[in-house]
Amino acid sequence: MHRIFDHCDTETLLFSIRRISKYICAVVETYDRFALSWTFTSKFDDDDIFHLIQAEQVVSLSFLANQDMSRFDINQFTRLRSLTLIGICTDELEKLFSTMTINSLTSMSIHLCHMSNDQTLIPSLSQFNNLSLSQFAFNEVNKGIRWMMSASFEKLKYLQINICSYNEYVILLYHLPNLRIFRINNYTMKELMFDHSTYDLNESTLMSNC
Numbered sequence: 270m271h272r273i274f275d276h277c278d279t280e281t282l283l284f285s286i287r288r289i290s291k292y293i294c295a296v297v298e299t300y301d302r303f304a305l306s307w308t309f310t311s312k313f314d315d316d317d318i319f320h321l322i323q324a325e326q327v328v329s330l331s332f333l334a335n336q337d338m339s340r341f342d343i344n345q346f347t348r349l350r351s352l353t354l355i356g357i358c359t360d361e362l363e364k365l366f367s368t369m370t371i372n373s374l375t376s377m378s379i380h381l382c383h384m385s386n387d388q389t390l391i392p393s394l395s396q397f398n399n400l401s402l403s404q405f406a407f408n409e410v411n412k413g414i415r416w417m418m419s420a421s422f423e424k425l426k427y428l429q430i431n432i433c434s435y436n437e438y439v440i441l442l443y444h445l446p447n448l449r450i451f452r453i454n455n456y457t458m459k460e461l462m463f464d465h466s467t468y469d470l471n472e473s474t475l476m477s478n479c
Contacts, residue, residue, distance in 0.1 A: 274300050283321050298322075301348070304329035331355070344370050351376040358382045376404040378429075403427065406452075417441065431455060 274282055274297070287297040303326050305318065324345040331353040343349070349371055354362070359381065377400075402422060406429035425445050429452035433441070442448065 270296050271300055271302070275302060279303050279305055279318070283318070287321075301326045301328075303327045304331075304351070306331040307333060329353075332357070344368070347371060347373065349373055353378040355380045356382045372400055374400050375402055377402055378404075378406040380408045405429070407431070408454075417444070423447070426450065428452070429454075 274286075277286065282297055282300070282303070287294050303322055305327055325347050327346050328348055329351040330343075330346065330349060333355050343352075343365065350373055352374055354365075357365075357379065362379070362381075401424055403424055404427040405422065405425055406427075408431045422445060424447055426447055427450045428441070428445065428448055431453075432455045433453045438451075438453070441451070
């Protein structure tokens with residue numbers, strides 16, 4: 270039954286399915302793959318949620334910028350595997366990563382609230398060193414990609430970034446040997462071409478605004 274629950278959102282599980290019967294309620298209480306999403310359309314608050322489930326039952330978190338993330342100790346989600354941050358500012362990102370100690374994350378998606386200086390991101394993103402990500406999406410990479418050369422990214426199989434030149438594309442392929450899907454929103458070939466015949470290209474590269 271837990272496999273069926275994987276296709277249901279948390280609101281449905283906790284406030285509809287859970288109420289069908291005592292047996293179903295007991296099954297829901299043992300489910301340990303909850304995905305929580307705090308968005309404009311969420312009908313519940315954190316008090317409702319954590320009265321019904323434990324933090325260790327949560328494997329996925331999504332936040333919008335309008336949410337006060339200071340209310341949450343992200344380190345209590347000891348089994349967290351996926352984290353999505355939408356509309357977050359670099360200052361908030363810095364605070365989050367400076368205190369984050371969990372190392373169970375395998376998927377992360379970051380959408381900054383505005384364009385910012387890459388130099389301000391490097392200290393924050395250096396906190397990835399204790400992670401082993403297989404999927405990573407970031408809506409801003411425009412100057413410098415050295416921060417993506419850390420060991421945390423070596424196992425990446427899926428990468429999505431906003432801006433990438435041809436030279437950066439080849440460098441990333443070289444440093445990310447396990448990459449299988451590479452999505453680029455804005456791709457430019459105005460730089461000197463590298464001979465990439467010695468590199469193993471990933472299975473799928475999707476580009477837009479070339």
